[in-house]
Amino acid sequence: MAVPIFRASVPKSHPLIHSLFSTSFTDETLKKRRMLVSCAPSATKPVREELSFCVGTHLIPHPSKVEKGGEDAFFVSTYNGGVIAVADGVSGWAEQKVDPSLFPKELMAYASSFVEDVEQVNDNPQVLIGKAHAATSSIGSATVIVAMLERNGILKIANVGDCGLRVIREGKVYFSTSPQEHYFDCPFQLSSQAFGQTYRDAVVSSVELVEGDTIVMGSDGLFDNVFDHEIVSNLTGYKDVAEAAKALANLASNHSLDAKFDSPYIIEARARGFEAPFWKKILGMKLTGGKPDDITVVVGQVVSL
Secondary structure (H helix, E strand, C coil), X not given: CCCCCCCCCCCCXXXXXXXXXXXXXXXXXXXXXXXXXXXXXXXXXXXXXXXXXXXXXXXXXCHHHCCCCCCEEEEEECCCCCEEEEEEECHHHHHHCCCCCHHHHHHXXXXXXXXXXXXXXXXXXXXXXXXXXXXXXXXXXXXXXXXXECCCXXXXXXXXXXXXXXXXXXXXXXXXXXXXXXXXXXXXXXXXXXXXXXXXXXXXXXXXXXXXXXXXEECHHHHCCCCHHHHHHHHXXXXXXXXXXHHHHHHHHHHHCCCCCECHHHHHHXXXXXXXXXXXXXXXCCCCECCCCCEEEEXXXXXXC
């Protein structure tokens, strides 16, 4: 039976609760904290310099969903120069007695299985999202981002909603994706319902990478709690991508539980007109705090083959 949803997208609760689900791997990966490191190998000796990813991930579920494992999904592939993707399940579906983890889990599983389909996907992340979405039968919705690296260094990106990606070069944010939303805390999202967004609504972009660039991809649990300048500064000193991903995830987790932290999420909320509870206002206090959430972090180091 279809779930009665009366809006084009399911709004997130305040504070939003998403969660993390490592998919496209075995069930043994469903831990409280999980980590994957993957480096794309060189199959043949290149005629010229070609580029690839060395990738590390770290996941920290929302404190209230640790036992469940969360509601987000991701996959990492060594295909071509490397493929990374994150899907963020929308927790509002729980109000309809639907498990929010099922849709993003299935979406990423299909994306992982279709990534090497040269005839239909042809190294196009937007098409990959569309093909995976069409195959997904679970009820629910999710935001999603996919990035595919060609051996010539071109990173092709497609995203629907508020999962994000940063390219860090020489200690600065060189490139950044932008979130899509209907209104505050209600992002664009792929859905099982016919009136949701589709792959055609994705923001498509590309950026030419060079050896030494660092890619940071994550769900909004990262970017709502950590400023870009913190991402850059915390990457300094980490040569191991898994340790870098872990450090960023831990920073986001600490900020998310800090009631006094002026997080990116709360600053945006105040800018949109949200205010502190009345008892805080009469004490002269403003709306502050991190946003408790699931946190998915993917860090990719660009290396030559």
